[in-house]
Amino acid sequence: MNNCVEMGGSEEDDQMTMMEDLRRGPWTVEEDFTLINYIAHHGEGRWNSLARCAGLKRTGKSCRLRWLNYLRPDVRRGNITLEEQLLILELHSRWGNRWSKIAQHLPGRTDNEIKNYWRTRVQKHAKQLKCDVNSKQFKDTMRYLWMPRLVERIQAAATTTTTGCSSSSTTTSTGTTTNSYPLNKIDNIVTSQLVMPQNNNNCGNFSSNFGNTQITPSYTPENSSTTAVSPGSDLTDCYFPSQNQNFIQQNNPIASEFTDTLISPSGYFNPWMDYQTMVEQNHQWTDGGNGGDEFSDNMWNAEDIWFLKQQFNM
């Protein structure tokens, strides 16, 4: 069926022709349809010749990008769910800006989408905190405030859904409903490296309730496509003040689930370092900033500040 490529004319001729009337910018519906139609009949790959054969005045690169990031049938559109946010934060803390690698663990999400999320949402918070997104201060803030907070909210959402439902759903801004990322998948990925045994010195077996899901350390390459991480990874090799741990466990049962998560990769977390900034920023965000109703976008709210204050006797 593919009778296009070798019809005559050199590669150079093709290049010249393409250079002359190459289209750029946003794709039209017709172009999308042409690309989808062509791939449906011939499959993807060989993007340069595909672009030529399909009659698209686009580079192969552009076609590939359009297909992978937008037209592919399994691409998920819509808001990044809480579970996905948690995963992104966690995986980014592990791998840095390895967007495609991170995207492999969020089915249907593209590296581009995750990259955009990181730049627009996460870096925004770093900017608001007046710190570098790669700084230890900001990473600690994510790990000890934002991620536990996300987990709380995921758990809260899970308990409001019907029993046995391991995932929630989100209605997106475009009116479509997308299924959120399965909790048990996140459990596997996040807890395998975040949650450490009650005894900090013992990184052996452990299990914990996480929402409606029983968490087990049985996370292996065999039962997941994700990379297994030893419970004794660098993320768990750490220290947390015992009095604070007690406080959390006694006063915040949800947070106590994550007491062991609140561990600095570098071994300690200095709450004094961040507190003043947090209070200032929170004041700005809740009072003078955006009105304080963008809870989902802010890393913490007044409740968090109260929590920190209590936790660290401030």
Added chain:
DNA sequence: AATGAACACAACCGCAATGTC
């Protein structure tokens, strides 16, 4: 209502890795 700023996302660019001849 007009307009400028901020935001979110799609698309492009440059480069490195990989494949093919």
Added chain:
DNA sequence: GGACATTGCGGTTGTGTTCAT
């Protein structure tokens, strides 16, 4: 083994939309 083409990745830019004034 080298040259060239293709693919994949991460950074950056462009553009449409939303929000604040």
